[in-house]
Amino acid sequence: MVTTGDVRSHASKESCWVIINGKAYDVTDFIDHHPGGANTILRHAGKDATAEYEPVHPEGTLDKHLPKDKHLGPVEPNDGGETDQPVSTSSNGDGKSTASKQNPLSVLQNLDDFEKEAKKVLPEKAWIYYSSATDTLSSHINNRTAFSKVSLRPRVLRNVARVSLQRDIMGFRSSLPIFIAPAALAKLGHPDGELCLTRAAARYNIPHCPSTYSSIGHTNLAACLQAEQKAADNDRGSLFFQLYAPINKRDGALKLIAEARRLKFSALVVTVDSAVIGKREEDERYKARLDHDSGIVFQASSSPDPDPNLDRPVPRGAHSSTLEWDDLVWIREAWGSGPIVLKGIATVEDVVEAAKRGVNGVYLSNHGGRQLDYAPSSLHTLLEIRLFHPELFDKIEIYVDGGFRRGTDVIKALCLGAKAVGLGRPFMYSLTGYGTEGVCRAIEILSDEIQTSMRLMGVTDVDQLDMSYVNTALLELEMPRLHNLRLQGKL
Numbered sequence: 001m002v003t004t005g006d007v008r009s010h011a012s013k014e015s016c017w018v019i020i021n022g023k024a025y026d027v028t029d030f031i032d033h034h035p036g037g038a039n040t041i042l043r044h045a046g047k048d049a050t051a052e053y054e055p056v057h058p059e060g061t062l063d064k065h066l067p068k069d070k071h072l073g074p075v076e077p078n079d080g081g082e083t084d085q086p087v088s089t090s091s092n093g094d095g096k097s098t099a100s101k102q103n104p105l106s107v108l109q110n111l112d113d114f115e116k117e118a119k120k121v122l123p124e125k126a127w128i129y130y131s132s133a134t135d136t137l138s139s140h141i142n143n144r145t146a147f148s149k150v151s152l153r154p155r156v157l158r159n160v161a162r163v164s165l166q167r168d169i170m171g172f173r174s175s176l177p178i179f180i181a182p183a184a185l186a187k188l189g190h191p192d193g194e195l196c197l198t199r200a201a202a203r204y205n206i207p208h209c210p211s212t213y214s215s216i217g218h219t220n221l222a223a224c225l226q227a228e229q230k231a232a233d234n235d236r237g238s239l240f241f242q243l244y245a246p247i248n249k250r251d252g253a254l255k256l257i258a259e260a261r262r263l264k265f266s267a268l269v270v271t272v273d274s275a276v277i278g279k280r281e282e283d284e285r286y287k288a289r290l291d292h293d294s295g296i297v298f299q300a301s302s303s304p305d306p307d308p309n310l311d312r313p314v315p316r317g318a319h320s321s322t323l324e325w326d327d328l329v330w331i332r333e334a335w336g337s338g339p340i341v342l343k344g345i346a347t348v349e350d351v352v353e354a355a356k357r358g359v360n361g362v363y364l365s366n367h368g369g370r371q372l373d374y375a376p377s378s379l380h381t382l383l384e385i386r387l388f389h390p391e392l393f394d395k396i397e398i399y400v401d402g403g404f405r406r407g408t409d410v411i412k413a414l415c416l417g418a419k420a421v422g423l424g425r426p427f428m429y430s431l432t433g434y435g436t437e438g439v440c441r442a443i444e445i446l447s448d449e450i451q452t453s454m455r456l457m458g459v460t461d462v463d464q465l466d467m468s469y470v471n472t473a474l475l476e477l478e479m480p481r482l483h484n485l486r487l488q489g490k491l
């Protein structure tokens with residue numbers, strides 16, 4: 001039996017043990033391969049890391065990734081020493097329950113209200129992770145301001161008593177033109193994490209696309225969907241699989257795709273805007289402060305490399321940095337004939353290329369402003385396609401996300417030609433503290449807003465929404481000057 005004293009004596013990079021859920025692990029050889037960074041583990045060297053580990057890792061992670069001989073067994077407290085007791089995730093550490101700080105769900109009126117409620121109860125680290133964006137925040141801010149550059153053109157004196165909001169989304173007949181976008185680490189907001197999203201998606205018959213880094217394992221999410229469907233005696237809801245190609249690209253991706261197939265996920269969403277991780281300064285500042293406070297010595301991580309041919313890890317490279325268009329061939333082979341959609345497309349040129357490569361759809365996104373700074377919003381890219389290659393809307397399915405908070409935001413994107421809209425942060429905020437009921441309330445609010453606006457616009461079916469219902473003059477002022485490329489035959 002290992003004692004807490006034993007664990008405390010392995011508190012360095014050279015020999016690093018941690019306690020998780022009452023068991024000790026030797027993670028010395030693993031530290032430098034940890035996808036969340038070496039320092040994240042080093043901060044807990046020799047201590048109980050449960051509170052840090054538990055909300056961000058799916059069940060079974062240690063069994064899957066840490067060799068059996070590094071599992072040191074149960075820990076016995078032997079010396080009355082401090083062990084860094086885990087804190088509960090249902091409070092933010094000050095002893096007050098989340099319920100007593102948050103307004104009742106019935107009081108919340110729009111998706112921004114969920115953000116305010118989440119901020120009240122999320123631990124600082126989680127709030128920063130959910131809300132942060134890259135560099136100057138330009139892409140993030142651009143996502144919201146783009147909506148104010150498109151106004152609506154309503155028609156009147158039409159019978160709008162009945163409206164239909166149904167849309168086909170990546171082969172699934174959804175009751176609303178929206179889906180839950182992939183966002184990692186939902187357990188930071190609620191102990192049930194992504195289960196809340198899958199349950200709500202099933203109840204409202206919309207798709208949920210969990211992240212590769214879902215904090216609840218994909219097997220459990222698939223079982224959750226089945227259980228929901230069985231209890232309701234229907235087949236409502238659907239799960240899509242978001243794929244980050246791992247560092248070891250093909251081998252890692254093939255394993256994930258095989259898992260997605262085994263679990264019968266119905267579409268493959270390949271994220272293509274993450275060759276490296278964006279510079280999210282709030283996250284980096286917070287982690288650097290923790291490192292400093294726990295005595296970890298600062299080391300510059302990405303000095304310019306004098307020789308680009310040297311085989312070194314790519315700075316900020318958390319996933320494969322070598323994924324290319326040609327890789328879509330083996331991805332298609334492994335996935336089979338089901339829908340493949342490329343997430344993170346931002347230009348009309350790449351939509352043209354995608355249409356040639358046999359994928360079913362593109363998903364215009366700047367990752368919620370978390371990757372490239374000064375990237376276009378998805379409304380900008382939709383309009384770019386409208387102006388330069390409108391025929392693409394008939395050739396390939398086009399999905400969007402980024403900054404959608406209102407029913408009218410969704411309607412504007414549908415008018416410009418999007419098939420459906422994904423939302424990331426709003427659903428993470430809605431599960432925070434409230435769990436599944438919060439996500440259900442968020443979907444209801446959005447559905448109400450879409451329906452109400454459609455009626456006020458004289459529209460009874462989302463399929464009727466087209467360019468005649470929007471004034472895009474202001475957004476057109478911001479279109480890139482691509483006419484020269486076209487004249488040169490490059491577009």
Ligand code: HEM
Nearest residue numbers: 018027035036040041044049052053056061062065184213
């Ligand atoms: C042994 C103790 C471990 C601790 C204390 C730990 C802690 C953490 C923390 C705190 C994060 C969030 C990263 C952040 O704050 O930026 C994280 C992320 C992550 N960890 Fe661990 N981890 C451990 C072991 C593992 C193991 C065994 C795996 C298996 C591969 C793993 C895989 C990951 C992954 C995939 C992420 C997500 C990275 C991202 O979304 O950017 N971790 N870990």
Ligand SMILES: Cc1cc2nc3c(=O)[nH]c(=O)nc-3n(C[C@H](O)[C@H](O)[C@H](O)COP(=O)(O)O)c2cc1C
Nearest residue numbers: 130181182183184211271367368402403423424425
């Ligand atoms: C906390 C968080 C985690 C995310 N994790 C992922 C991810 O694992 N994979 C991915 O493709 N996109 C991820 N995204 C991006 C979202 O899928 C989506 O593009 C973005 O959140 C849309 O913007 P919105 O938050 O304004 O709705 C994440 C976004 C957030 C906010």
